[in-house]
Structures are given as structure tokens and as C-alpha cells.
Amino acid sequence: MSWDAPHILLLSESYHLENLGDVAMAQVAVARWSELFPGCTIYLHANQPERAARLFPTVKTVGMPGRDAWDAVHDMVGFAMRRLPGSRAAPGGGATTLDDKLYRVFPGISRSVMRRRSVGRGLDPRPMEEFLDVLDRCDLVVVRGIGQITEAFLDSASRLLRTLRQAQGLGKPTAMTGQGLGPINHPGLRDLARQVLPRVGLIGLREGRVGPELLKSLGTPADRMMVTGDDAIEPAYKLTPAALGNGLGVNMRVAEYSGVATGDEAAVRSVLHAFARHHGAPLIPVPISRNEKENDFGTIGRLIEGAPVAAAGWTQVDDPWEVAKLAGRCRVVVTGSYHAGVFALSQGVSVVGAGQVGLLPR
Secondary structure, eight states: OSSSSOEEEEEOTTTOOBBBBHHHHHHHHHHHHHHSSSTOOOEEOSSHHHHHHOOOOTEEOOHHHHHHHHHHHHHHHHHHHHTTTTTOOTTTOOHHHHHHHHHOOOOOHHHHHHHHHHHHTTTTHHHHHHHHHHHHHEEEEEEOOOOOSSGHHHHHHHHHHHHHHHEEEEEEOEEEEEEOOOOOHHHHHHHHHHHHHGGGGGEEOOSSSSHHHHHHHOOOOGGEEEEEEHHHHHHHHTOSSSSHHHHHHOOOOOBBBBBGGGGGGGHHHHHHHHHHHHHTTEEEOOOOOOTSSSOOHHHHHHHHHHSSBBBBBGGHHHHHHHHHHHHTTTTEEEEEEHHHHHHHHTTTOOOEEEEOOSOOOO
């Protein structure tokens, strides 16, 4: 291990890089770790290498298929334990601490078994081997800014915690930055969080109202947590214009977890258009996610269609800081997306939350 030029793995389940808020936090994380450890090698979990190369030109990409393949076949003991009566395994199954110990003590044998299980399931074992090589090589494993350790995302939260636990089992220092945590009431997920989070060296939290108490209830020592705010606040603040804009910012998140359905669009659209006409305010889109399961661009397009005045060119925006500039042109932003609110509030723009935007603990 060399802390002069360490190898750092940045983990996240937002591996598609289609959520510009998560991209913003990842870019800040890369910049800060690079500044802290000049000459370090940073690996980023992502499933779009070309997009990752454009957004993060200084990092190396670790493909998600390798991690997912490892997660699918690493549960040699866990596979048997989940079949015991009364099992409270986390969603999606997964390995146990004993599986992690077996890999640490007998890496060659464990890899051989996992390789055979991969082939038996029709999986190419090479991506898994590449992921394990990176994990073995890394000096530090970090969960970058995200709001995913919650029962709203049971499977992805469980995968992320299992990967972090595997790193801890290998003796790797671990950290988490810019975290929005909870709620965690599901028994299996809570048990997994209790195994992992108290062993994290430092956890940076987005907020101080719920996160610290949640971590305390899971056994995390107070000196291992710190309320830092969101990683994107500082660079968004630096974009603050000289004067408040006159636009009405628009974002709406239609997703299973947001509490907003497609059928709600008509009512919101009517209110937005009436407000814009009354005040002579242009509607300014503040899109965050292009992910097909939560496509802000499509939803916003339907909301502003037929508006008296609307911003142009926004559908081509694919940079988080350009979105932050759109927020800075507004007097008020109506949002169903957390980071549209962060970009606005960081620049002194008022926010009206629509749905479970995550600005306040649920």
C-alpha cells in the first residue's frame, strides 16, 4: 500500500451516469481525492465506458458486469443459509461475512469456485476476475455521494453494502461521502447495514436531522460521521449569478419511489402555465435524470409544452453544471428532483418541492 499514490475505487449504484446530480457529486469526488492524493489512480464503477471517459477523463472505468457477476456467485455460504428456516437475508440474496472471510483466507480456492459457478451459469468469468483484481489492488474504497442506502432501493442498497463489506473483509479502508441515508426499516437491509456501516472509517452526511441518529442506531461511533452537506453545493454556489433571474424552474420526477405518477402531470402543468402567464415568467427546465426509469427530460417536455415562454436548447444539456446554470436563471424552482433543488438553493433560488424530492428526511 502506498499513500503517496494510492489506488482508490469509487463505488455507486448510479453506474449508468444518466443522473446529472450523481455525476456532479462524482466529479467533485474525483477532484477532491485527486487533490488530496496527487498522482493517485482512481477507478470508477460505470457501465458506459465512453460516457465515463468524457465525463471523467482522468479515471479508469470498472465495468458493472464484473461486480454483478461476482455478487451473483460469491454467495457460497449465503446460498445455503438463505434456505434455513427464519432467514432474514437482505433482498437479492448475496454473500455472508463467512463468504468474505473465505475469500480473504483462501482467495485462490474461492476464485476457482466462483469461476466454475460463473461458467455453470453461462457467465463469462473474465469481467468478474477484472473486478476482483481492481478490488485487491485498491488501497481505499469509497462510496461516492448518493442517496441509495435506503429501503426505497432495496436491491441496489444491498449490493452496494455487500461490496463495501467485501472490501472491509479484505482489510481495505473504507469511506462514504455525501450520503443521504434511510429510511432503513427492512430487517434484512438493516442487519446488513449494521454489519457494514459501523466499520466505515468516515461517513459524510448530506444532512444532520436524521442521518446521525440512524447511524447511531446501527452502532456507528459518533467520531466516524460528519455532516458535510451535499458534494455539489460548493461548485454550484460558485456559479451564482450577480442577480436573481426571473424564470420559473421546472422539474418533476415521475418514478416508483417519488410519489408522483404520470397522471399528476396535467394538474401540475395547469398550475405552472397559469403562474407563468400571470407573472410573465419564462418556464426554465432544470432536468437531472435521463434514465429511462425516471426520465426528467421527457416529463419536463410534456409540462412545458404550449407554455407562453420557455427556454430553448435544454434538451441537449448533458453537463451538471450547465443544469446548475439553468437553475441560476430562476426566481423559483418547482422540483421533484433532489439535485434540481440543490443546484437552486446553492445559488439563493427558492424551491418548491413536488413529491419526495429528498430535500427533507422522509
